[in-house]
Amino acid sequence: AQSVTQLGSHVSVSEGALVLLRCNYSSSVPPYLFWYVQYPNQGLQLLLKYTSAATLVKGINGFEAEFKKSETSFHLTKPSAHMSDAAEYFCAVSGQGAQKLVFGQGTRLTINP
């Protein structure tokens, strides 16, 4: 079975500051890990994914995440926040490729001018 815990339901940073959104996972099999972004009243857009290749994964819009097996973590970072990054972010895990994603509870990112 798989599960995801996102630490912090709400994160607020200043424009230009580092963004760090935390995700810890649990999986009985080698996991596939995903970060998605959701803007209000819209579907999900994939930011990046880990599929057992490189542990440092680079995604769209300047985001990246590092898979750390020893810490069972897959934290999302961006060096410099933009106002347009304000959205809801979801971490998800799957043990079967992209089948049956299990989502974390989400983290709302607010960017302060």
Add this chain to the structure above:
Amino acid sequence: GAVVSQHPSWVICKSGTSVKIECRSLDFQATTMFWYRQFPKQSLMLMATSNEGSKATYEQGVEKDKFLINHASLTLSTLTVTSAHPEDSSFYICSALPGGIYNEQFFGPGTRLTVL
């Protein structure tokens, strides 16, 4: 590429009526489609997995007779909420998984259902 559409984007209906939501993969064939439900300010909960030409697999706690899923072709899946009640009001999102080596679900824009 890899665009998924949903129709309608929002719907308001009276209690007791049925509502059909369509999910289409516009530029690829989807061997598998998923239906999720999202309550306000909450995460996505998988409702069911549908494979073209076979019965959908429902998650525990999801009423099969209330949420009818039909995956009639490799580009279309439908979710019908039967005898809708106010507690069925939610944001419904579908996703599609292409066949082959893809390891990414592509999500639709969602459908906002409000039952009066």
